[in-house]
Amino acid sequence: MTFFGKAAASSGALVASLLITTTAYAAGLAGAPTPFDKGGVKFALIGYISAGDFFSAVQAGAKAQSAALGVELQVFPGRQDSAEQRLQIEQAINLGVKAIVVDHGEPEALRDVVQKALDAGIKVVAFDVNIDNPAVPQVEQSDHELARLALDQAVKDNGKTFVAGYAYVAGFAPLDRRNEVWQDFKKANSGVVEKAQFGAVNATTALSTSDQAKAVLRANPDISVVIAPYDEFARGVKLAATELGVADKLKIYSADVSTADIQEIVADGSPWVATVATNPAVVGAAAIRAAAKLVAGEQVDHNLIIKPTLLTQAELRSAGVTTIEELAVKVPAFNVSDVATAQWIPVVK
Ligand code: SR1
Numbered sequence: 001m002t003f004f005g006k007a008a009a010s011s012g013a014l015v016a017s018l019l020i021t022t023t024a025y026a027a028g029l030a031g032a033p034t035p036f037d038k039g040g041v042k043f044a045l046i047g048y049i050s051a052g053d054f055f056s057a058v059q060a061g062a063k064a065q066s067a068a069l070g071v072e073l074q075v076f077p078g079r080q081d082s083a084e085q086r087l088q089i090e091q092a093i094n095l096g097v098k099a100i101v102v103d104h105g106e107p108e109a110l111r112d113v114v115q116k117a118l119d120a121g122i123k124v125v126a127f128d129v130n131i132d133n134p135a136v137p138q139v140e141q142s143d144h145e146l147a148r149l150a151l152d153q154a155v156k157d158n159g160k161t162f163v164a165g166y167a168y169v170a171g172f173a174p175l176d177r178r179n180e181v182w183q184d185f186k187k188a189n190s191g192v193v194e195k196a197q198f199g200a201v202n203a204t205t206a207l208s209t210s211d212q213a214k215a216v217l218r219a220n221p222d223i224s225v226v227i228a229p230y231d232e233f234a235r236g237v238k239l240a241a242t243e244l245g246v247a248d249k250l251k252i253y254s255a256d257v258s259t260a261d262i263q264e265i266v267a268d269g270s271p272w273v274a275t276v277a278t279n280p281a282v283v284g285a286a287a288i289r290a291a292a293k294l295v296a297g298e299q300v301d302h303n304l305i306i307k308p309t310l311l312t313q314a315e316l317r318s319a320g321v322t323t324i325e326e327l328a329v330k331v332p333a334f335n336v337s338d339v340a341t342a343q344w345i346p347v348v349k
Contacts, residue, residue: 029070032344033296035098041071043291044092045284047078048085048105048129051203052232053258054280057324058103058127061281061348065288068346073288080202082109089113092122099123099291104172107131123294125287125304128174137294139287139304139339141255141278143177146308147229149276150253151185153310157251157273158225161191165216165226167199167209167233178229178255195220199233209236210243217244224249231256231275238264238272247271256280257311259323265313266322273313278306279328282337285348290340304339 028039035041045062049055059075066073074095076088085105092100093116100117102110107130114124114131124131127139154162168179186192196216200208209228213236217223228234234254241247250271254261257277265272283306290300309331321327328335335349 036069036292036296039070042074042095042097043071043099043288044074044076044097045101045103046076046085046088046092047103048080050077050079051205053260054231054256057258057280058284061284062101062288064348065285068348069292082106086113089117093117093120097122098295101125101127101287101291102129103127105129123291125291127283127287130173134302137290137300137302137304139283139290141174141283141308142305143174144181146255146276147178147181149308149310150229150255150274151181153274153312154225154253160189162225163222164192164194165223166194166197167226167228167237168197169199169201172201175230182227195223205232206235209233210239213237213240214244217241217246224251226250226252228252229255231258231261234272235264238270241271262316262322262327266317270313274310276308276310278308279334282306282335286337286339289345292345293340293342298342300340306337306339309334
Protein backbone atom coordinates (compact mmCIF):
# COMPACT_ATOMS: atom_id res chain seq x y z
CA MET A 1 0.00 0.00 0.00
CA THR A 2 1.34 3.43 -0.86
CA PHE A 3 1.73 6.18 1.75
CA PHE A 4 -1.40 7.78 0.29
CA GLY A 5 -3.30 4.51 0.66
CA LYS A 6 -2.35 4.09 4.32
CA ALA A 7 -3.19 7.67 5.13
CA ALA A 8 -6.58 7.56 3.44
CA ALA A 9 -7.55 4.48 5.45
CA SER A 10 -7.18 6.35 8.73
CA SER A 11 -8.16 9.82 7.61
CA GLY A 12 -11.73 9.86 8.94
CA ALA A 13 -10.90 9.67 12.64
CA LEU A 14 -7.92 11.98 12.37
CA VAL A 15 -9.76 14.67 10.45
CA ALA A 16 -12.63 14.52 12.95
CA SER A 17 -10.25 15.04 15.86
CA LEU A 18 -8.60 18.02 14.16
CA LEU A 19 -11.68 19.99 13.23
CA ILE A 20 -10.82 23.09 15.16
CA THR A 21 -11.26 26.36 13.37
CA THR A 22 -9.27 29.55 13.58
CA THR A 23 -10.90 32.13 15.82
CA ALA A 24 -9.76 35.59 16.84
CA TYR A 25 -9.85 36.28 20.59
CA ALA A 26 -9.44 40.05 20.62
CA ALA A 27 -10.35 40.22 24.30
CA GLY A 28 -7.99 37.45 25.36
CA LEU A 29 -7.96 33.69 25.32
CA ALA A 30 -9.91 32.14 28.16
CA GLY A 31 -7.85 29.70 30.21
CA ALA A 32 -4.56 30.82 28.64
CA PRO A 33 -1.62 32.00 30.72
CA THR A 34 -0.72 35.68 31.00
CA PRO A 35 -0.51 37.74 28.81
CA PHE A 36 -2.68 35.77 26.38
CA ASP A 37 -5.64 35.72 28.79
CA LYS A 38 -5.85 39.51 28.61
CA GLY A 39 -5.37 39.97 24.85
CA GLY A 40 -3.55 42.84 23.17
CA VAL A 41 -0.41 40.76 22.55
CA LYS A 42 1.67 41.63 19.46
CA PHE A 43 4.13 39.41 17.59
CA ALA A 44 6.21 40.06 14.48
CA LEU A 45 7.19 37.68 11.70
CA ILE A 46 10.21 39.01 9.87
CA GLY A 47 11.09 37.35 6.60
CA TYR A 48 14.06 37.52 4.28
CA ILE A 49 12.70 36.03 1.06
CA SER A 50 9.54 37.71 -0.19
CA ALA A 51 9.00 35.74 -3.41
CA GLY A 52 7.40 32.33 -3.76
CA ASP A 53 4.49 30.24 -2.53
CA PHE A 54 6.47 28.64 0.27
CA PHE A 55 6.96 31.88 2.17
CA SER A 56 3.38 33.10 1.63
CA ALA A 57 2.12 29.80 3.02
CA VAL A 58 4.41 30.06 6.08
CA GLN A 59 2.96 33.52 6.68
CA ALA A 60 -0.62 32.28 6.24
CA GLY A 61 -0.05 29.55 8.84
CA ALA A 62 1.57 32.02 11.22
CA LYS A 63 -1.36 34.43 10.81
CA ALA A 64 -3.94 31.69 11.45
CA GLN A 65 -2.15 30.47 14.58
CA SER A 66 -1.72 34.04 15.83
CA ALA A 67 -5.41 34.77 15.32
CA ALA A 68 -6.32 31.64 17.24
CA LEU A 69 -4.15 32.87 20.11
CA GLY A 70 -5.64 36.37 20.00
CA VAL A 71 -2.25 37.70 18.95
CA GLU A 72 -1.88 40.60 16.54
CA LEU A 73 0.79 39.49 14.08
CA GLN A 74 2.68 42.03 12.03
CA VAL A 75 4.35 40.46 8.99
CA PHE A 76 7.43 42.15 7.56
CA PRO A 77 7.89 40.57 4.13
CA GLY A 78 11.64 40.90 3.58
CA ARG A 79 13.12 41.65 0.20
CA GLN A 80 16.26 39.49 0.13
CA ASP A 81 17.93 42.42 1.86
CA SER A 82 19.78 41.90 5.15
CA ALA A 83 19.98 45.60 5.96
CA GLU A 84 16.22 45.90 5.58
CA GLN A 85 15.62 42.79 7.67
CA ARG A 86 17.77 44.26 10.47
CA LEU A 87 15.77 47.49 10.32
CA GLN A 88 12.54 45.53 10.51
CA ILE A 89 13.74 43.79 13.68
CA GLU A 90 14.53 47.21 15.15
CA GLN A 91 11.04 48.39 14.16
CA ALA A 92 9.46 45.35 15.79
CA ILE A 93 11.40 46.06 19.00
CA ASN A 94 10.06 49.62 18.93
CA LEU A 95 6.51 48.40 18.29
CA GLY A 96 6.56 46.62 21.64
CA VAL A 97 6.06 43.11 20.32
CA LYS A 98 6.36 40.27 22.80
CA ALA A 99 7.93 37.87 20.29
CA ILE A 100 9.64 37.86 16.92
CA VAL A 101 9.84 34.97 14.47
CA VAL A 102 12.81 35.41 12.14
CA ASP A 103 12.16 33.52 8.89
CA HIS A 104 15.40 32.90 6.93
CA GLY A 105 18.16 35.46 6.51
CA GLU A 106 21.90 35.84 6.73
CA PRO A 107 22.98 34.78 10.24
CA GLU A 108 25.93 37.16 10.47
CA ALA A 109 23.66 40.09 9.73
CA LEU A 110 21.12 39.09 12.36
CA ARG A 111 22.87 37.83 15.49
CA ASP A 112 23.54 41.19 17.15
CA VAL A 113 20.13 42.67 16.40
CA VAL A 114 18.46 39.48 17.63
CA GLN A 115 20.49 39.84 20.84
CA LYS A 116 19.18 43.40 21.10
CA ALA A 117 15.62 42.06 20.94
CA LEU A 118 16.39 39.43 23.58
CA ASP A 119 17.96 42.10 25.80
CA ALA A 120 14.71 44.06 25.49
CA GLY A 121 12.84 41.04 26.90
CA ILE A 122 11.44 39.93 23.53
CA LYS A 123 11.31 36.21 22.78
CA VAL A 124 12.79 35.14 19.45
CA VAL A 125 12.24 31.98 17.37
CA ALA A 126 14.26 31.36 14.20
CA PHE A 127 13.12 29.38 11.17
CA ASP A 128 15.85 28.15 8.84
CA VAL A 129 18.45 30.67 9.92
CA ASN A 130 21.11 29.69 12.43
CA ILE A 131 21.09 32.43 15.05
CA ASP A 132 23.42 30.31 17.20
CA ASN A 133 21.96 31.47 20.50
CA PRO A 134 20.69 29.06 23.18
CA ALA A 135 17.80 31.46 23.89
CA VAL A 136 16.53 31.17 20.31
CA PRO A 137 14.76 27.92 19.33
CA GLN A 138 15.44 26.81 15.77
CA VAL A 139 12.63 25.54 13.55
CA GLU A 140 13.60 23.34 10.60
CA GLN A 141 12.07 20.79 8.25
CA SER A 142 14.47 17.94 8.97
CA ASP A 143 16.45 18.89 5.90
CA HIS A 144 18.80 15.91 6.07
CA GLU A 145 15.87 13.51 6.00
CA LEU A 146 14.19 15.60 3.31
CA ALA A 147 17.23 15.33 1.03
CA ARG A 148 17.68 11.63 1.76
CA LEU A 149 14.05 10.88 0.84
CA ALA A 150 14.45 12.77 -2.46
CA LEU A 151 17.70 10.99 -3.31
CA ASP A 152 16.30 7.57 -2.37
CA GLN A 153 13.50 8.21 -4.82
CA ALA A 154 16.00 9.32 -7.49
CA VAL A 155 17.84 6.01 -7.04
CA LYS A 156 14.60 4.06 -7.13
CA ASP A 157 13.69 5.70 -10.45
CA ASN A 158 17.13 5.93 -12.09
CA GLY A 159 19.42 3.40 -10.40
CA LYS A 160 22.82 4.35 -9.01
CA THR A 161 24.36 5.49 -12.28
CA PHE A 162 23.19 8.77 -13.79
CA VAL A 163 24.40 12.17 -14.93
CA ALA A 164 23.00 14.94 -12.78
CA GLY A 165 22.54 18.66 -12.67
CA TYR A 166 22.36 20.22 -9.23
CA ALA A 167 20.60 23.44 -8.22
CA TYR A 168 22.13 24.98 -5.12
CA VAL A 169 23.04 28.35 -3.63
CA ALA A 170 25.25 28.34 -0.54
CA GLY A 171 24.51 30.34 2.58
CA PHE A 172 20.91 29.34 3.27
CA ALA A 173 20.67 26.95 6.22
CA PRO A 174 18.12 24.53 4.68
CA LEU A 175 19.96 24.40 1.35
CA ASP A 176 23.30 23.92 3.12
CA ARG A 177 21.90 21.02 5.18
CA ARG A 178 20.40 19.40 2.05
CA ASN A 179 23.73 19.93 0.30
CA GLU A 180 25.57 17.95 3.01
CA VAL A 181 23.42 14.94 2.14
CA TRP A 182 23.99 15.40 -1.62
CA GLN A 183 27.76 15.60 -1.14
CA ASP A 184 27.75 12.39 0.96
CA PHE A 185 25.47 10.72 -1.56
CA LYS A 186 27.88 11.45 -4.43
CA LYS A 187 30.81 10.08 -2.41
CA ALA A 188 28.88 6.89 -1.71
CA ASN A 189 27.69 6.52 -5.33
CA SER A 190 30.57 6.84 -7.78
CA GLY A 191 28.20 6.16 -10.69
CA VAL A 192 26.44 9.45 -10.03
CA VAL A 193 28.22 12.27 -11.84
CA GLU A 194 27.34 15.91 -11.18
CA LYS A 195 27.96 17.75 -14.46
CA ALA A 196 26.90 21.23 -13.38
CA GLN A 197 25.79 23.26 -10.38
CA PHE A 198 23.62 26.31 -10.87
CA GLY A 199 20.84 28.34 -9.25
CA ALA A 200 20.05 31.81 -7.95
CA VAL A 201 18.06 33.08 -4.98
CA ASN A 202 16.61 36.52 -5.65
CA ALA A 203 13.29 38.25 -6.26
CA THR A 204 12.72 36.08 -9.35
CA THR A 205 14.40 32.83 -8.33
CA ALA A 206 12.50 30.54 -10.72
CA LEU A 207 13.18 32.69 -13.78
CA SER A 208 16.83 33.30 -12.95
CA THR A 209 17.33 29.60 -12.28
CA SER A 210 15.54 28.76 -15.52
CA ASP A 211 17.95 30.92 -17.53
CA GLN A 212 20.90 29.16 -15.92
CA ALA A 213 19.31 25.72 -16.33
CA LYS A 214 18.82 26.34 -20.04
CA ALA A 215 22.51 27.02 -20.52
CA VAL A 216 23.41 23.96 -18.42
CA LEU A 217 21.03 21.60 -20.24
CA ARG A 218 22.17 22.85 -23.66
CA ALA A 219 25.81 22.33 -22.75
CA ASN A 220 25.21 18.93 -21.09
CA PRO A 221 22.61 16.99 -23.07
CA ASP A 222 23.53 13.83 -21.14
CA ILE A 223 22.02 15.19 -17.90
CA SER A 224 19.02 12.97 -17.10
CA VAL A 225 18.39 13.88 -13.46
CA VAL A 226 18.23 17.28 -11.80
CA ILE A 227 18.38 17.53 -8.02
CA ALA A 228 16.66 20.85 -7.27
CA PRO A 229 15.90 20.90 -3.53
CA TYR A 230 13.80 24.11 -3.45
CA ASP A 231 10.52 24.38 -5.34
CA GLU A 232 11.47 27.65 -7.03
CA PHE A 233 14.58 25.89 -8.42
CA ALA A 234 12.47 22.95 -9.65
CA ARG A 235 9.99 25.32 -11.24
CA GLY A 236 12.87 27.02 -13.10
CA VAL A 237 14.37 23.73 -14.28
CA LYS A 238 10.98 22.50 -15.50
CA LEU A 239 10.48 25.71 -17.46
CA ALA A 240 13.93 25.39 -19.02
CA ALA A 241 13.40 21.72 -19.95
CA THR A 242 10.00 22.48 -21.48
CA GLU A 243 11.31 25.43 -23.50
CA LEU A 244 14.24 23.34 -24.77
CA GLY A 245 11.93 20.42 -25.62
CA VAL A 246 13.82 17.98 -23.38
CA ALA A 247 11.23 17.48 -20.63
CA ASP A 248 10.75 13.83 -21.65
CA LYS A 249 14.48 13.12 -21.11
CA LEU A 250 14.70 14.63 -17.62
CA LYS A 251 13.57 13.83 -14.09
CA ILE A 252 13.49 16.56 -11.45
CA TYR A 253 13.58 15.89 -7.68
CA SER A 254 12.76 18.79 -5.38
CA ALA A 255 11.74 20.03 -1.96
CA ASP A 256 8.59 21.94 -0.96
CA VAL A 257 5.03 21.84 -2.20
CA SER A 258 2.23 24.29 -2.95
CA THR A 259 -0.96 24.12 -5.00
CA ALA A 260 0.90 25.65 -7.94
CA ASP A 261 3.70 23.07 -7.51
CA ILE A 262 1.26 20.15 -7.44
CA GLN A 263 -0.28 21.38 -10.68
CA GLU A 264 3.17 21.59 -12.31
CA ILE A 265 4.06 18.11 -11.03
CA VAL A 266 0.91 16.34 -12.21
CA ALA A 267 0.72 18.13 -15.59
CA ASP A 268 0.99 15.89 -18.66
CA GLY A 269 4.60 15.29 -19.62
CA SER A 270 5.97 17.02 -16.51
CA PRO A 271 9.59 16.10 -15.72
CA TRP A 272 9.05 17.07 -12.04
CA VAL A 273 8.62 13.55 -10.68
CA ALA A 274 8.95 13.94 -6.90
CA THR A 275 9.16 16.44 -4.11
CA VAL A 276 9.70 16.08 -0.38
CA ALA A 277 7.80 18.58 1.68
CA THR A 278 6.20 19.75 4.85
CA ASN A 279 3.08 21.85 4.81
CA PRO A 280 4.62 25.35 5.10
CA ALA A 281 1.50 26.68 6.83
CA VAL A 282 2.09 24.08 9.56
CA VAL A 283 5.67 25.30 9.89
CA GLY A 284 4.52 28.91 10.29
CA ALA A 285 1.95 27.88 12.90
CA ALA A 286 4.53 25.86 14.86
CA ALA A 287 6.92 28.83 14.97
CA ILE A 288 4.16 31.04 16.41
CA ARG A 289 3.24 28.39 19.01
CA ALA A 290 6.88 28.17 20.08
CA ALA A 291 7.02 31.94 20.43
CA ALA A 292 3.77 31.94 22.45
CA LYS A 293 5.06 29.27 24.81
CA LEU A 294 8.25 31.24 25.41
CA VAL A 295 6.21 34.38 26.15
CA ALA A 296 4.10 32.34 28.60
CA GLY A 297 7.30 31.25 30.36
CA GLU A 298 7.02 27.64 29.18
CA GLN A 299 9.90 25.43 28.16
CA VAL A 300 10.52 24.99 24.41
CA ASP A 301 12.99 22.55 22.86
CA HIS A 302 15.94 24.18 21.12
CA ASN A 303 15.46 22.21 17.88
CA LEU A 304 11.91 22.15 16.58
CA ILE A 305 11.62 19.75 13.69
CA ILE A 306 8.71 19.43 11.28
CA LYS A 307 8.93 16.13 9.43
CA PRO A 308 8.65 16.15 5.62
CA THR A 309 6.76 13.69 3.41
CA LEU A 310 7.79 12.23 0.05
CA LEU A 311 5.24 13.10 -2.65
CA THR A 312 5.72 11.40 -5.99
CA GLN A 313 4.14 12.43 -9.25
CA ALA A 314 2.71 8.91 -9.61
CA GLU A 315 1.03 9.00 -6.19
CA LEU A 316 -0.34 12.50 -6.64
CA ARG A 317 -1.77 11.56 -10.03
CA SER A 318 -3.32 8.30 -8.89
CA ALA A 319 -4.81 9.98 -5.79
CA GLY A 320 -6.23 12.75 -8.01
CA VAL A 321 -4.63 15.42 -5.81
CA THR A 322 -4.46 18.87 -7.43
CA THR A 323 -4.29 21.25 -4.45
CA ILE A 324 -2.67 21.49 -1.02
CA GLU A 325 -6.14 21.21 0.56
CA GLU A 326 -6.79 17.92 -1.24
CA LEU A 327 -3.35 16.71 -0.23
CA ALA A 328 -4.10 17.48 3.42
CA VAL A 329 -7.30 15.44 3.22
CA LYS A 330 -5.50 12.45 1.66
CA VAL A 331 -2.53 12.74 4.02
CA PRO A 332 -3.88 14.08 7.34
CA ALA A 333 -0.44 14.02 8.98
CA PHE A 334 0.56 16.72 6.49
CA ASN A 335 -1.89 19.09 8.16
CA VAL A 336 -0.67 19.04 11.73
CA SER A 337 2.47 18.96 13.81
CA ASP A 338 2.86 18.25 17.51
CA VAL A 339 5.76 20.70 17.69
CA ALA A 340 5.35 23.30 20.46
CA THR A 341 1.81 22.39 21.38
CA ALA A 342 0.09 23.10 24.70
CA GLN A 343 -3.38 22.46 26.02
CA TRP A 344 -4.17 26.16 26.04
CA ILE A 345 -3.03 26.73 22.43
CA PRO A 346 -5.83 26.14 19.91
CA VAL A 347 -4.83 23.87 17.01
CA VAL A 348 -5.37 25.54 13.64
CA LYS A 349 -6.07 23.79 10.41
C1 SR1 B 1 16.56 29.77 -0.19
S1 SR1 B 1 16.05 28.71 1.05
C2 SR1 B 1 14.66 27.93 0.37
C3 SR1 B 1 14.11 26.90 1.28
O1 SR1 B 1 13.70 27.50 2.45
C4 SR1 B 1 12.67 26.71 3.03
O2 SR1 B 1 13.25 25.92 3.97
C5 SR1 B 1 12.06 25.94 1.92
O3 SR1 B 1 11.98 24.58 2.21
C6 SR1 B 1 12.91 26.23 0.72
O4 SR1 B 1 13.26 25.09 0.00
